[in-house]
Amino acid sequence: MASNFGTLFRISTWGESHGGGVGVVIDGCPPRLPLSEADLQPDLDRRRPGQSDIVTPRKEEDTCKILSGVFRGVTLGTPISVLVPNTDARPEAYSEMETHFRPSHADFTYQSKYGVRNWEGGGRSSARETIGRVAAGAVAKKLLAQLFPGIEILAWVSRVHDIHALVDPTSVRFSEIESNAVRCPHPQAAEAMITRIKAMRSEGNSVGGVIETVVRNMPVGLGEPVFDRLEADLAKAMLSLPATKGFEVGSGFAGTLLTGAEHNDPFEIRDGKVHTKTNHSGGVQGGISNGEPLVFRTAFKPTATIAKPQETVTSDGHESTLAARGRHDPCVLPRAVVMVEAMTALVLIDHALRQRAQDCLPR
């Protein structure tokens, strides 16, 4: 349903940006996984506002509390409930939202769909909703690491506006990504991106870009042949994140400029195992992982909330203008990196558990 994700490792997120808090219930996490709040907090910190000078300066600590499902340091196999209270709500910053629909926001569509909306913030469309995903993603990552030692999920900002960073997905390292505020592992590009983001903020404008993701040391055989193809579930996962407009795996849209003879990935034997010489497929063939690095990219639009005055209409049907107040990200990508990682981990762990169930007869 609307706020559920996953078949076996299943999460339910809840919470508005302004209200009692946000959280997630994780159902289907296997028992006996060592787990505590300390496993979740680092990713929550990478997601939270105020972590650098290019993100929104809101002061939210986003300290999580595990309310159930863990006993004496290990998971019980029962639902894990994670709560993060809201602390820095300033509803007064949103008073105009009661009557004005913010352009390219969810105000109008929520009002139309539900006939009511929480206008003291963005409600469920707020990036704050992703806290639950990031917390659940941290659990998924820890479990993946136990099941597939060596697996690495890495995401980074590969483009901001028109500034592109050439990064090799087969060798990029986490420390390189985390070495700067924009989470781009290419130092020069990162610097240019930061400069651009600050320039945009100073003029009350915003920018978008692209996040690239790689999963290395992927197990072979994850994904299903038809509707639940690995790339289909990843596409859904990415497009479910706020502000996303596109997804591509492997060669993606550019791959359509190649012929079949150029695009096909020839097989070879390497180190005694079947590999492909190229990886236009992006690690997935027929919906199922082939063991090569899983590579995909996600497009994020420029932040809709900008300080420049914009044309809009009011809830009672008059044309008007609106200039955002409040504190907003001029570019969502640096904080979105960890959301992308989380959704990736959630898709992979779910397919891993499904494959484990299905692959039960002797080979």
Add this chain to the structure above:
Amino acid sequence: MASNFGTLFRISTWGESHGGGVGVVIDGCPPRLPLSEADLQPDLDRRRPGQSDIVTPRKEEDTCKILSGVFRGVTLGTPISVLVPNTDARPEAYSEMETHFRPSHADFTYQSKYGVRNWEGGGRSSARETIGRVAAGAVAKKLLAQLFPGIEILAWVSRVHDIHALVDPTSVRFSEIESNAVRCPHPQAAEAMITRIKAMRSEGNSVGGVIETVVRNMPVGLGEPVFDRLEADLAKAMLSLPATKGFEVGSGFAGTLLTGAEHNDPFEIRDGKVHTKTNHSGGVQGGISNGEPLVFRTAFKPTATIAKPQETVTSDGHESTLAARGRHDPCVLPRAVVMVEAMTALVLIDHALRQRAQDCLPR
């Protein structure tokens, strides 16, 4: 699960390319919808091989039979089972597949995942699996037309290889799309595409491209705020189709080159209703349709099956070469148009029924 799609209007497809047939069970179709095989066959004919000289010459009539769920010309509200027998199987064309993995096909991943595969054809990875989707999509289209008179779902080939057709999604017509074999509504571009496809076939090669889709006269309010965003479900639907590598909605990847001030869609009152002046959002904001045309694009890679010899490995672990025999599409896009329409219709009808259920209290 793997072969199910949808929450309320739910389909289960089954069948391999070589075997007793393919089909679909549609569960959750409302009762009292007038329906017969004549409603399904036109779309199946638009999907089938041999329909023109730029697609595979296989001779499959793909004649469908409704086995249940319809009584005296109307749906019963019970599962609709649709069967299309297989007729033109030539397993001898596939004998090498028993031992050789076709590059960029699902042979290796199926063998790895399942430890067994139907090598007399592509099994579930065959485009033949989409027959069930197209049949179900035809039912979904008919139901959508009853619930939302005037709704139009149109898909067309907007690019083949590097040949791009500039088409206005707000005015393109079905007759224009169907006026040529490649299903591109731009006559000059269509001609060039056909020439390119034939050239590729004659050299044993293949090409891919992009299909664009528009839904006009969209109802407002379809889609859910978080995981089941309309664009997320569409992305999953598209990436679940064979040979797809990317999806973008509205401005998509190109939109990341705009600033927020350029990208935001200002609201205005037009004809007494709230509209946006531009449509970078592609008809969806915060995961929910806003009534503007729903616009998205899907990337299809060049057909993996080509006549040129390719490097590969055998199932017993030796390097070898392989040249496809059999009869294949040099470009899947002309036949994929109707698959894209079908998946779009399935996503929309499911969200329409969900919204109908949820919107049950007086406004």
Add this chain to the structure above:
Amino acid sequence: MASNFGTLFRISTWGESHGGGVGVVIDGCPPRLPLSEADLQPDLDRRRPGQSDIVTPRKEEDTCKILSGVFRGVTLGTPISVLVPNTDARPEAYSEMETHFRPSHADFTYQSKYGVRNWEGGGRSSARETIGRVAAGAVAKKLLAQLFPGIEILAWVSRVHDIHALVDPTSVRFSEIESNAVRCPHPQAAEAMITRIKAMRSEGNSVGGVIETVVRNMPVGLGEPVFDRLEADLAKAMLSLPATKGFEVGSGFAGTLLTGAEHNDPFEIRDGKVHTKTNHSGGVQGGISNGEPLVFRTAFKPTATIAKPQETVTSDGHESTLAARGRHDPCVLPRAVVMVEAMTALVLIDHALRQRAQDCLPR
């Protein structure tokens, strides 16, 4: 999954008896339903320990807090998160549980299934888990009342041990049920039941019994023909409650002693509408409600936790004895009445929303 219930009105409960608290996330509740904690608390109070002198004397206030999904007194259509903190945990009362499996409890099966368990209480097998269900059930009841004015869900204790109360389900009133501590609307039987329960408690023993439920002014047409028959979903709902051992609808097990000619419910026209003269069917035919009172009964075993010493084994495989300490219900039925009502309401609202979605074409 394990801790989810419902298709459209979907709940996820979480929480152990000892830990941070218990709660529920309700996903799919329609927007614009007036709702506050005051709607939930009365049923939580009817469920809580310490409410009378025949239930466990534990002092838990079970005060609920709605953390999301409600704004200015109405539902938003987004997930409703309800939290009830744990307050009266006395883990020392459970110290023996670390090593001893309580007979007819879940200790052994949890330990076997998960390889770990929260032995500071019953974990998820505790009746405390039902707090989330009761809270969600209160929301479901309120929504049902809006959709079907006049609908009444009544449950009562119809038998304790061998003391049976003859109650007419077509006329029993809520005030009669609530007029005594055992929730039996037959005053003399109620008195005898209370006496029996107290006698059992004083000897460190326990009793079970039967709860009967009626839903009056039922809408026609709820339920699905095959797997999701209304009685099938009710059976699952009831058997999912702790301590239940049986379910029967309408004539139930006793109905098998009648012949078809005796058992069939003849149709007649009454007040201009189709009715049955008898109601052996219990309000459901072919899995679908027929508008007659929905009548079913649920068997609850005697409480497993008793003060008498019992034979058991330890987690390291030795035979031993165990006598429960702690504070327990000598009979779960008085508190289970509201759990039964809640599960009934959850089943009905889910089917009501499903039917609303499906019945979308003009008749």
Add this chain to the structure above:
Amino acid sequence: MASNFGTLFRISTWGESHGGGVGVVIDGCPPRLPLSEADLQPDLDRRRPGQSDIVTPRKEEDTCKILSGVFRGVTLGTPISVLVPNTDARPEAYSEMETHFRPSHADFTYQSKYGVRNWEGGGRSSARETIGRVAAGAVAKKLLAQLFPGIEILAWVSRVHDIHALVDPTSVRFSEIESNAVRCPHPQAAEAMITRIKAMRSEGNSVGGVIETVVRNMPVGLGEPVFDRLEADLAKAMLSLPATKGFEVGSGFAGTLLTGAEHNDPFEIRDGKVHTKTNHSGGVQGGISNGEPLVFRTAFKPTATIAKPQETVTSDGHESTLAARGRHDPCVLPRAVVMVEAMTALVLIDHALRQRAQDCLPR
């Protein structure tokens, strides 16, 4: 949804009693299970009409065909589609059904719910729908036997009308059950049951009764703690079968007449393993199997279709009378035994696969 059952081993049945046929799609069956029609036909034969002189004399061979999911004698891991064509439809036997609602049948509720119904037979309420379940159940049984060698699922008629057979569930054998037409392993009781059924048929009447089920050599740890308790899923499975009115596990309704001290099952060490001395629990504690024999009973009402004239109403609202023509079972229980087995196997295999997925970390 309505016609789906199971989470990982998931079936979708389809088909009306009169139409193109009936069938099932099994999604999630593991690959590499040896399977052919010969594995399904024996159970279909035990279910089919005309198998003895106490069931309906309709002549339906119910010959099944596997259309997909099996290749060279083993499952592929992809959906298994099973088709059984309808052969002996005699719609003329049902002509009165167009206008008359059969008492205690689904005619009135289907007409009310859907506004349309297939009156040439019982539509989805026909026992013919269970063909798909029995076919899927046969697959589930075969898979269970591979995963848990020695597991035995046995069901038998333990009561017809007031004739009760005392049978020991720990020792009853399949050959005893199958030794007579009524499928009661107690020879004298069986003879009395057969006599009673024939007497009922000769007077145009019908009888019901109780089917008891045991699963021996049960694995420990199947079932989930809350909503998907093993007994809850079994209750749903049984109540989803046509003509069922009740379900009880272990001590069931009678167990409520015991005190806790009498009812609790003391643990002991036997053959080096934890066992219970008694089995009032019926093999399940806290929703999870404990390794003792799983024992439950299902109540079936007397067949609703009887030859005696009955009072009813017509679809246009007039009172009338109706006497069934056509060929019907005077007692459904002998044929229902295999349906009960099938649903039991479907519940167990689904929970077995779920447990396999969840129990993935080292103990």
